[in-house]
Amino acid sequence: MKSADGRWPTGLAQVGEPLPAVPESPEIAAKSVGGVLVADAALARRILQHDPELMVRYMPEGMHDSLGCPLYRGGRFFGYAQVYRTRTAAPFDETDIKLMHDLCARTATAIDNAFHFTREHQTAVVLQRSLLPPAATSSAAAETAGIYVPAGGTVSVGGDWYDAFDLSSLRIGLVVGDVVGHGLEAAATMARLRTAVQTLADLDLPPDELLAHLDDLVRRMQIEADEPDSVGGSYLFAVYNPVTRICHMASAGHPPPAVVLPDGQVEFPPLTPGPLLGVGDNPFEVTSVTLPPGSTLALYTDGLLGRDATAGMAQLAADLADLCTADRSLKTLGSELIGRHPDAERPRDDITLLLARTRAVAEENTAVWEYPADPAAVHDARSHVNAQLEAWGLDHLLFSAELIVSELVTNAIRYAGAPISLRLIRDRVLVCEVSDPTNTHPRLRRALSSDEGGRGLFLIAQLTARWGSRYTASGKTIWTEQHLSGL
Known part of the structure; x- marks a missing residue:
């Protein structure tokens, strides 16, 4: 809302105030969408049905002529723009009407774009945060x-x-x-x-x-x-x-x-x-x-x-x-x-x-051993694991950990060769790692009833919470995780 002399008439609707409804009339209906309504004081009073309250809210004192145009874009109605002449008696000409139409069309387009931008912005933020x-x-x-x-x-x-x-x-x-x-x-x-x-x-x-x-x-x-x-x-x-x-x-x-x-x-x-x-x-x-x-x-x-x-x-x-x-x-x-x-x-x-x-894992919560490519090393690995778990108070994991270590060290000796490294880490879970010098990736498969082997990794998958392998600069490491509760 703006006045030529900087003062907005007190009787007209003020910023933030709701506008009273205007009764339907042929003049408004004829140009309700896309057109500019040109009205002098007499026509404006007829449109407002000579209602004193409506005339005070919609007609400034001394009004000679007015232009009104809806803000309409893409099937959406955003508002209505109205301009008045109070000091100049000359009516608005065709140039004024075209300018009013163009201004309202551009304003409606800008508002529509702002709605689209806001909607896309909010959607992108929701998508971003959800991911x-x-x-x-x-x-x-x-x-x-x-x-x-x-x-x-x-x-x-x-x-x-x-x-x-x-x-x-x-x-x-x-x-x-x-x-x-x-x-x-x-x-x-x-x-x-x-x-x-x-x-x-x-x-x-x-x-x-x-x-x-x-x-x-x-x-x-x-x-x-x-x-x-x-x-x-x-x-x-x-x-x-x-x-x-x-x-x-x-x-x-x-x-x-x-x-x-x-x-x-x-x-x-x-x-x-x-x-x-x-x-x-x-x-x-x-x-x-x-x-x-x-x-x-x-x-x-x-x-x-x-x-x-x-x-x-x-x-x-x-x-x-x-x-x-x-x-x-x-x-x-x-x-x-x-x-x-x-x-x-x-x-x-x-x-x-x-x-x-x-954070860091304390040195007393890790244990490392190395073994040659000798079948006898499997017995040594089981003994080392059993002794370490007993020292850590994890006796309930002895059976499962022994089976896991036996299978992993045996496979390393059979298919990879020395050096073979075994490491245990105790923290929120018990981690068992067996490293060897090859890059052959272990593959889990379900062995047939007639197969003599191939059940080791399947057994490990059943005994652990997670397991996998990763490549290192000198070979690979197969790792397993067991919950300390044993469940």
């Missing part, structure tokens, strides 16, 4: 907390995401990624990549190989896309091992994580980012850092850094040094870090932050 993992997790390797803040203002939600999931042998995978573009397409691409990452991670691939496979997937997605340049993004994958306390990480065009050591020192590992996903041609490099227990990893997307990444990283380091203390929860730390962002209320880009506070 993210729980905000906080706790495992033998680390405690984690994630925060996602969608872009505000006129920017649609992007394809940022984070993830934290358990891997074999008590390890944890930490993920943060940023998909190119915004809107539903970016959220859908994020969903496909997140599913692929979890599938590839379940194969126990090292970070560089996982990124290489993910890069191949993105390039296939580019071939399928109408706009290939709209598919891609940056990605950071880290794997932390609570037994060795080593974190391996690789980056596809993503900034390095911040590491806060227990003494409060903040560092950025010397990570060499590879190309963005979808570029190809270049290999990805793995960076390894040893983290003392109680260290905090901060993985983030560029929305947290702002337009100047170098200045943003410096500010992040300063904020972490100030806020990251052992007695502050990760959830509180994340909220305070986001709160210090200059655009925290309405960020220009999505802000994603994943915090992980590392």
